[in-house]
Amino acid sequence: MTDTNLLHLATQDDSIGIVELRDSLARWQQQKQIQQWMPGELSTEQVAEQISRNEWWVCKEGRKIIATVRIVETDDLIWPEDDPQAAYIHGLMVDRSLSGQGIGQEVLAWAEQSIFATGHSVARLDCVASNANLCQYYERLGYSERGVVEFGPDSSWFPVRRFEKRGLSGADRSFE
Template sequence: MAARGIVQWPPGSLPRERIAAQVDAGQWHVLVDDLRVVGTVRLLWADPDFWGDDDTPAVYVHGLMVDRAATGRGIGTALLDWAAAQGRAAGVGLFRLDCRTTNPALRAYYEGYGFQAVGQRDFADFSCTLLELRVGAAS
């Protein structure tokens, strides 16, 4: 991504220990095809780091990634569909995520899926656009 001028996860911003703890907590989910990982997504039920103290029931996605060799096959959409279904099954009506303001292509991808920008979160060294989509709760 960096070689293409996209700033999303700068080198060193995702320490191995943090990812290992998230995997151990069951937050990461992978899609395997032909015995290799082709996509991954991190699913959360609260996201105070980015969304603050908002206690609105929602499902949150981080770390949506698709293997470059598998692009164009709808894997990102399938992972978003799966995450939205997890939210509906849990009875929540909002699907939320964020992306760096320096990544307009990713924001356009999420908006093409149906997300709408609802805010921005500024940190010391980067800013994120907050996006959400009403998915409806399971009946």
């Protein structure tokens, strides 16, 4: 995938494909003993609701979803401090059969560009804190660590490490 125009706003018809991709990646994570996602924890109803808010973007080969990303304006659970300059990247997923082709990096770059083009100057994301490879990946791509959030013993969530990248917003670029 070299053309990032292949990312399109998801439709309600994409909710099943997004959940299927997420569940397949959750199963792969379990096989690799990565504690992050669990199969079945994200429902098609949740994704459909998020799609109705224009949060999901998809890349397809034919009718199959091969990559996704979700962009949201707030993330009170992981980033409770209010920053109107920030937008948040979630649900960045690439079909494992395409691993190593740079698609994840392209989708992430596309998400950053989308965030900066809408007037935000900070792109934020998180990942499970124990996934050292993924944390290092984000750092190699220019993200700075912004601490770990722990959810407590009663939560089913694992601790997450927060990252952010600063860029020029679309508003700032108009004055270059």
